[in-house]
Amino acid sequence: MRLAGPDGLPDTVAGPGYTPADHGTGIVHLGLGAFHKAHQAAATDTALAAGGDWRICGVSLRSPEPAAQLGPQNGFFTLIERSAEGSRARVIGAIGQALCLGPDRAGVLAALTAPATRIVSLTVTEKGYGISRATGGVDEGHPAIAHDLATPEAPIGVAGLLVWALKARRAAGVSPFTVLCCDNLPENGRLLRGLLVDFARRTAPEMAGFIAGEVAFPSTMVDRITPAATPETLAAAEEMTGFRDEAAVETEAFSQWVIEDRFPTGRPAWEAAGAMFVADVKPYEEMKLRMLNGAHSMLAYAGFLAGHRHVSDVMQDAPLAALVRRHLAAAAATLPPLEGVDLAAYAEALAARFANPHLKHATYQIAMDGTEKLPQRLLAPAADALAAGQPLGPYAFALAAWMRYAMGTTEAGEAYALRDPREAEVQARATGASDTAEIVERLMALPGLMPPVLRNNAGLRREITARLAAMRDGGMAAAIRAEAAGLA
Template sequence: MTIRLGAKTLASLPASVVRPAYDPAARGVGIVHVGVGAFHRAHQAVYTDAALGESGGDWRIDGISLRSTAIADALNPQDGLFTLLERGEDGVSARVVGSIRRMIAAARDTEAPLAALTAPETRIVSLTVTEKAYGIDRERGAIDEKHPAIAADLAAPRAPRGALGLLVEALRLRREKDLAPFTVLCCDNLPDNGGLVRAGLVDFAARLDPAFADWIRAHVAFPSTMVDRITPAPTDTTHAEVEQLLGVSDMAAVEAESFAQWVIEDHFPAGRPEWEKGGAIFVADVAPYEAMKLRMLNGSHSMMAYAGFLSGRKYVRDVMADETLAQLVRCHLAAAAATLAPLEGIDTDDYAQALMRRFANPAIAHKTYQIAMDGTEKLPQRILAPALHALHNDGDLRPFAFAVAAWMRYCTGRLDTGEPYRLRDPREEEIASTLARAGGDARAIADALTALSGLFPAELAANERWNGLVTDILASMLQNGMAQALEGEARPSA
């Protein structure tokens, strides 16, 4: 049986493997992170590891898993250590990250999450739980009372199980114990993510105690962030390669591209690690960077996910290897860039070219089907917001209409061959019942999906030119198949 990665095996790892530049056991915890998935391990945990190596401090991370026990079972026997495989154009490198101290599985230990969140040393609580886990209605800036976790935690606020309920109860207890509040740092890929979580947290607290909600408004910081790193889901191949490179097994290994970016609003009243030592950028306003990334990187990612998956391209790199699809990506990037305000130090043409290279990286196996999930959560900020901007400013609407048509075609749940697949969307059942009533006509499908509550901006949904473009493109996809539709769309005359 192969030996597991752990504190006792660090010294014996091959010299080619990068190890923590500090003694992890000598550093205390200052951060609690909710949602320690692959992205957190490949992104914030790595920046924290670099900050600890350069500047020290008690900034290690205690992780909380709200539902699954798998990551706790993977990390805890390894003393929190895990391997990051960075896949660049020049090959692969391995780095062992030591910033995580332990994982708490809330499903097994219901009291431990609140104990960690109310510990005096906890100064930052960061989150990567995906938008759907918060239970916040973005349009209203308030909680969604029908969300299962929200409803359960409002009914039993002293025994919370969801992300917002947990943070509210932890802040209540800290206030009761006269402990300074922690900074809430959302690292999910959402516009104005700090403002979104603040609105949800304040609204949740107001349902319990309006005075407490006022205290949160006055005393708790919610800096916004922009995060970027392509992080495919780990596979058996990931674990096998790590074992070959390290000589030990690692059940928590992750892989990512060599590029990483983290832009952070610098507002941390209780202090923070020197993440800039790992390359993070601290700014007064994250919004312009956020818009660039969401509209260019994430928007083109969503477009190629739907178009690529439906045309048989398993990975993003396969999309980029097809000149027809690559041309559509270029068109989307150009249209998205045209919706952005100038950003000091950023050339959007250079950024677009860098994205094309990143997408084409042959070493990154990022599945189009993985990116396609949660479309109703992603579409508004990635595609619909820039489409509305283009509508207002006489911009190029067609690339956004193509992306929406591809999403609508994806919502039908069947490939051109007739093979079914799951949408993996929080509104999957609603979409299915809506389309069942609409029938198979392109206009009926487009109208039905456009009418989903809270998804399309009213002005866009009512625009005849926009609706005509979406319907025509969707009709081509349905009648001619995705391959022919893609060829037609990529022609210069389209």
């Protein structure tokens, strides 16, 4: 039987600690993927036991698959948590409705403008927003931005939908919702506000000041390693629950959520799920982006090309695991002290989480969207390291690994898609020259990517070039061993 609710679950599987039908919808979430289900939906499920009308209307902006998976299951799905101690499953009931913007446009717009909707949260990935790195406003070349600037009354993208909904709510005398970005962007609330204000200036000028002054955009830091679901995930969910579940996801036992506490129209009791509410998220955000995400990007590029399918495989490769630890330490050195946080202990905990053999997090999955991820994960800490006179070797190795990955072929000559919003441009620069130094020069000059302080630094360029040459000449595995040998 298909999972459709909490009834009939075995005693070993927890269900919602509340009656879902007794709680109304208060959140619209854009980006109905695995991470949202494992993180915000799970936390909201816990919070609902404390009361409130905070169930979620989940919206996929592109693919109809999430709604097709969740719809027949009344929004219920299995969350499998993997740890060294074993695995456990719980059934989540926080998602009351699952929609896809294309076929369900009327329902999505109705949800965004409903007075009961007090929060709109988002996990659309870094590339999904259409933010210009240069200006902080709209990227006119982003397909959804270009469409919505031309047809603001029929939006398909984040900025267009949110400005349209806020305008409609204001016209109807309905309070604005709080906009809660849960993607890996620095000061994500501030960035999203800048995007919406700029979009409004261009399409609804009367809304720009209102959005800037009356709409809350709390920043957040989210952390829970969540691989894409596989057939093995679904098979495990069926074995554990006794039901077929097309929407099951698996994740690690660890979860962290740090939130700026600015919710004028209320919020769920997310603290019941361990969320921290703070005045300033930025220090936590930088810690996670530079340490966890930065090390993830480095190990993904190097690991994928060295033949490691999963992050846990990387951590079984002693030389590469040593480079992961080196990167974590280098990133920590760029951070100011954070009260109550031991950065060395945090690094050790991250290494242990990466090594979790029960979590099949693919290096190829992490490697996608590099041009959107590099600025906050690798380039910002590299610039700070340069200013502080700290070694640039860890960042040079990581950037060289990205450049080798950008060439788009394995060492056996098999082609793969970069899965990057600037894929064609990046790959053309990476493969348009046979000389390693020229490849480095061309990729460092990619418009809007590297800050000038790095782009114009001859020392960094030499360090990247030497490492990329080793990767091209002797292969990634040999380059990893040589780099790790230098740590002794």
